[in-house]
Amino acid sequence: MTTTSHTIGQEKTDKTNLQPKVFVLTLNWNGKKWLGDCLTSILEMDYPNYEVVVIDNGSTDGSVDFVRENFPNVHLVLNGENLGYSEGFNQGIRYAHQRGADYFLIMNNDTVIDKNALSALMETALTQNKAGFVTGKVYYYDQPDTLQTIGKNDHKILWNGSHVGFKQKDIGQYQQVKEFPFLDDIFVLVSKKLYQEVGGYNPQFFLEAEEYEWQARSKEKGWKFYYTPKAKIWHRVSMSMGGSGNVIARYFDIRNGILVMALHAGLVRFLKYYAYISWEVISSLVIGIPAKIIRPRLQLKYRWAGFMGFCAGTLWLLHRKPARRVPFVIRMLRKGR
Numbered sequence: 001m002t003t004t005s006h007t008i009g010q011e012k013t014d015k016t017n018l019q020p021k022v023f024v025l026t027l028n029w030n031g032k033k034w035l036g037d038c039l040t041s042i043l044e045m046d047y048p049n050y051e052v053v054v055i056d057n058g059s060t061d062g063s064v065d066f067v068r069e070n071f072p073n074v075h076l077v078l079n080g081e082n083l084g085y086s087e088g089f090n091q092g093i094r095y096a097h098q099r100g101a102d103y104f105l106i107m108n109n110d111t112v113i114d115k116n117a118l119s120a121l122m123e124t125a126l127t128q129n130k131a132g133f134v135t136g137k138v139y140y141y142d143q144p145d146t147l148q149t150i151g152k153n154d155h156k157i158l159w160n161g162s163h164v165g166f167k168q169k170d171i172g173q174y175q176q177v178k179e180f181p182f183l184d185d186i187f188v189l190v191s192k193k194l195y196q197e198v199g200g201y202n203p204q205f206f207l208e209a210e211e212y213e214w215q216a217r218s219k220e221k222g223w224k225f226y227y228t229p230k231a232k233i234w235h236r237v238s239m240s241m242g243g244s245g246n247v248i249a250r251y252f253d254i255r256n257g258i259l260v261m262a263l264h265a266g267l268v269r270f271l272k273y274y275a276y277i278s279w280e281v282i283s284s285l286v287i288g289i290p291a292k293i294i295r296p297r298l299q300l301k302y303r304w305a306g307f308m309g310f311c312a313g314t315l316w317l318l319h320r321k322p323a324r325r326v327p328f329v330i331r332m333l334r335k336g337r
Contacts, residue, residue, distance in 0.1 A: 132223030136231025151180030258313030
């Protein structure tokens with residue numbers, strides 16, 4: 001890993017010095033086409049004391065040169081290879097922590113953030129009890145008044161439940177600060193104190209469910225997760241993996257769900273979950289094979305990816321080894337879809 005950094009050329013005001021220092025971190029892998037909009041919106045935020053870091057996971061599309069040429073005030077952390085989501089972000093978190101970050105704003109690179117978002121997130125982080133993670137309203141980029149998520153419900157079996165606000169038009173129905181059982185990390189403010197006590201992302205999670213595991217681990221230490229309606233972001237929805245509903249996301253979502261439950265849910269809850277997910281992926285595949293013949297548009301490859309993720313998660317219970325990359329078979333399924 002190599003790093004380059006640039007100092008923002010402006011004098012610090014008294015107001016800046018009084019505010020906690022935030023490092024805004026975004027992970028990039030061949031995402032040059034989104035970086036311009038994303039970084040421009042970040043640099044226009046009104047919070048007085050923050051720096052911006054792009055962590056690059058070995059991009060080959062000219063992303064690094066693009067950032068250097070167009071955003072000279074942005075720090076670069078160059079991993080040199082694709083370390084995956086969790087370990088890629090961990091490199092940036094360590095970099096920011098070493099440089100005095102009080103908070104880390106973790107966000108996707110296929111997003112555009114509101115000017116007031118960081119100020120709103122910080123307001124909630126500083127006023128709510130034991131606030132470890134804080135997020136806001138996530139909208140769809142191509143439907144700017146429609147919510148993707150504001151937080152997640154608790155599920156009696158899955159634990160990490162459905163997205164609150166999913167595909168709802170924002171008509172002011174979520175206008176109160178609220179604590180949630182879990183949050184998505186499309187954008188999320190994280191406390192340095194939580195990081196020092198709990199650590200960062202678990203590198204066992206190459207993609208998917210990484211924030212779920214981090215938050216499950218944080219719950220064990222008493223940290224809480226909040227939503228504020230004043231913070232807003234617009235998301236292009238998993239574009240770095242080819243859009244929503246893709247086989248890579250499905251594979252890791254099933255695999256990593258098994259890992260989280262095995263690590264944190266307790267034996268009884270894990271066994272209930274394992275039985276539930278076994279039935280879901282196997283029945284889905286069995287039903288999908290004949291249905292594919294009758295109705296070719298059904299996503300049989302998506303079902304196969306879920307089944308393979310289930311198998312991988314089951315094997316992990318024995319070997320406990322981290323995923324290092326996207327499996328070859330899953331990459332082939334994606335290319336052939």
